[in-house]
Amino acid sequence: MEPSAITEILDGRWAALRRTVREQLAAVEYSDTSGLSTDEHRALVFEQMHALAKTDGPRLGFDREYGGGGDIGGSVVAFEMLGFGDLSLMVKAGVQWGLFGGAVQLLGTRRHHERHLADIMDLTLPGCFAMTETGHGSDVQHLRTTATFDGGEFVIHTPHQSARKDYIGNAARDGRAAVVFAQLITDGRSRGVHAFLVPIRDTEGNPMPGVSIEDCGRKGGLNGVDNGRLTFDHVRVPRDNLLDHYGQVDEDGTYRSPIDSDNRRFFTMLGTLIRGRVSVAGSAGSAAKRALTIAVRYADTRRQFNRPDEAREVVLLDYQAHQRKLLPALATTYALHFAQEALTATLDELQSAADPDERRQRELESRAAGVKALSTWHTTATIQTCREACGGAGYLAENLLTGLKADTDVFTTFEGDNTVLLQLVAKGLLTNYRSHFEDLGTLATARFVAEQFVGMVAERLPSLGPGRDDADALYDRGWQLRAFEDREAHVLDGLARRLRRAASGDADPFEVFNSAQDHVLRAGRVHTERVVLQAFADAVEGCADPEVKHLLDRVCTLYALHTVNDDLAWFLAHGRLAAGRGKAVNGAVNALCAELRPHARTLVDAFAIPERFLDAAILREEPDRQDVQWRHDQANAAS
Template identity: 70%
Template sequence: MNDHVDPAALTTVLDGRWAELRGRLRDRMAATKLADSYDLDRETHRARVWEQLAELVDTGHPKLGFARAYGGEGDIGGSVVSFQLLGYGDLSLMVKAGVQWGLFGGAVQMLGTARHHEKYVADIISLALPGCFAMTESGHGSDVQHLRTTATYVDGEFVVDTPDDDARKDYIGNAARDGRMAVVFAQLVIGDRSYGVHGFLVPIRDETGRPMPGVRIEDCGPKGGLNGVDNGRLWFSGVRVPREALLNRYGDVSADGEYTSSIESDSRRFFTTLGALVRGRVSVAGSAGSATQRALAIAVRRGESRRQFRRPDAETEVVLLDYLAHQRKLLPALATSYALHFAQEELVAMLHEVHSEAEPDERAQRVLESRAAGIKAVATWHATSAIQMAREACGGAGYLADSLLPGLKADTDVFTTFEGDNTVLLQLVAKGLLTDYRDNFADLSPLATAKLVAEQLMGAVLERLPARSIASPEPRDRAWHRDLFADREEHVLDGLARRLRAAASSEADPFEVFNDAQDHVLRAGRAHIDRLVLEAFTKAIDGCADPAAKALLNQVCDLYALANIEADRAWFLEHGRLSAPLAKKVVAEVNVLCKELRPCARTLVDAFAIPEQYVTTPLT
């Protein structure tokens, strides 16, 4: 039993590479008076978040991810970690900060060149220039490559136009109230040719806050959550910006209208542009993890203090967390949060290494994009399910606003569809696996993917190995967990390749070929990410120096692996990877682990080291 592990020993493992930064940020959060937002009206909430954003400037937080040459600190990984810790507090502040310094500032830094950096970065950091990231359109949310806003080069300027309401920029953070400039993604048009989607710096308000000529702004109105963020809609009608407004790292236009780029293919240039912006996706995954940790900490505390029903032979009522059903609600979710935390740490380190290079390695960039897409999808889906379970575990009291759980539910709900719809992201993961990140991968559309598979898939994936023989392993055998996860991924991917190959060799419509296999595509992406998450957890345990903490983490990892196998046992049974007796044994072992980890539940949530004021509620 590991019920006497010091939470600080676990915190050391959880904090990892950026432990010193995490410590400083926690100290600052602990010293700040917590201002609950659940009872604020929308305008008051927005005003408070703007004030808090200005306070962040004084902490130096915004400088982390920007280059030292322009007043930053050059710590890309540290900037993501700092956003991640903002996820313990008001998520409207986290999103607002992410828009200003992650999306708007990140686009200027990653897609612009020295002329943009010298002119704008210092003001972006200081909040003297509040900005927006105007990519999403009402009619083409996930289909970014086919956005319909245009920026046409005319007489030394770009003329930005919104052709119709389907092309309006929608859900744009900072647009409704505070933003003065937007990075607008539009089709770059010269003469009768489009060169694909590029980013342009477009002023949307003047110094007094009035919309610029030709810019129409509307408020999106009340949302299901995150009402401290001023989401708005933007239309452009003949808005002229200078040639230098083009963020020209990957493509430029000369004064006489000649387009040049170091990347010949429009599609490849587009994906290179999107890849440079992957930091936002990584930040969302981390913040979702923080919000989930906070919800589980509140629910575990409640489960250890709330009593209900007496034993037949006792005078006192039973503590909720002593019930197996309650343990099963919270402890597998807690184990998954640990696993995803370590996967997120690996992802942040990968981002830091790849984007710290002046010219990132293309293969490493593709791997980063795929992993970021998958981790973001799995982490945000986990947030949605785990926070809901935490709310249920707290009963009716958990439905009261002052428990903070309804707010966490509402604020994280949209995480599954912003910074990339999760379904689309898992397809991206699977497509990357199938094509092995080929240089001429065309775009995200089902039609193009099916065509590419038809042309290039033959021989790209190894023939599936015969089904592995069923042994009777110890359920806590880590090698068995790894083999089972890897075998599932290999089998699903190979089955998908065979399915697409057979269909593509026929006369079938390429769209229908891919569309009919979407369930298989999504399973392939999920199986791949599940394996990576397990591997990340295993590596973190191997690096733990404290024997007691290491033993406890091994139990938590066992629970993560076995709960995952239990949840997918239909697949394992159907494909001969589990026998019926072994499947039953897995279920029984999950129960045993829940009982063993019950005394450690408070230790496990305390190890997140969330500042006390963020987990103290009437429930706890």
């Protein structure tokens, strides 16, 4: 089978765009940046940013009215494809056009769009997204920076060290303006976190009066991104610099908003900014694909140890242990790819709608949180596995894996800490009316969950009785989906019951949820794993080519059974599999790895990563470099 037949399925709805971006990436000069100094790397990436600004990619996510492409999903796909190359470029591009530009577009109104979007798109106005503070990262609602309305202007101020804007991309070197998130105060009352466009440098590159800029310095990776710290000392900006789509302040200081609830307004505002979270998940997937391509190609040629009575050494990928390292990771990467594609399509649909459905928007936010968490954790684990699979050679910078590992490490904690994101997923599972859920107090929420959901969740449990856990059933897609659905429903039901018991009586609200966090995180994870399996199964079902469909069906089954095997204790402890069938699951994973081994190279080549980004030294060596003839001569001499 030609890899291109699978590539066609992987590329999906945005196939033409993916081909275009591949061609552009293939034409870009690329070399390993591990030997560059911080200053050299930053300068190189900013130069590449200017080249990128001349293409259509950065414009895709902006409205056509202002010179954009009007393709929100396409903009996410374009950032995902950048993940095949220097991840510093992907992150810096994401800051400029995804976060900074996206905030101006989605939180601002026409006057902001007309004044700034063209300059943002062509990089005339490099900018920052200044949300995170030294003392508050995940807890955005309680940021300490203030924006006080005074005399027709807003005064942006950092009241103490923990309110300093920290780890801000583009701040240390190139940014000229920042979207600053701060507590809006007018008439002596806080109206919650809002976003303000604040100049941070003049045209000569000097900090604006009252703005202090520090360099975060050398990081563990992504050193082409100039992360910095911003402090504001009573910096005045015009009233029009409030990005006022969700809240306006009149000349006399009167505050107006189409959303009365402060909580609902805050979460609605943040919900519009999930494009960055979705983009991170996609880019993480690209990095995992790149690592797997290197490791699988190497394992398909590298030889180690002889079979008895044979001079020729065994190819690494013929060893079952090596297959178990790489092929389940490859199957999971495929599964997450199709989940990402489905997520991007939903994002495109909802953010392109004039009046998006609020319930579906909340579901999108929850799904984006879960997929981002699982994708970035998977990437971190997969790159480490690939490094180990390449032995000591994998530890050399020239073989690219250590750079990938360093650059993707932070993905698990930016655009949302993964642990917090899984709690967000679980919270969304416990109620379909999330705005009401968040307006309730913590203790009231627990009681609401118990009253509303325990019975309903219990009714969804499917039966996986005796006879359905035999070896044949393991390969049945219906059984796999029911197993994942059953596990999700059972875990959610248990969580609801646990909260109900904890909330009875005079329970401490904090302790109610703190004592159940292990259960909350499991609920978020098993739900997302079910969503990922469903997306993969849907993609397989949609394949028109029977040969491709059969191969992807086996890859999907490997993902499903590998996931069951990883959580085998749960399936055994809860009676979903008979005690003896745990071995059958593990045996099925082994059998699928052996079945897919001849297709491993095809499956990674189907990612269609431009070859210049796979230029690892271990892939440039002759595949049979070992001195086989010497061994043959030694064997003859001994006989």
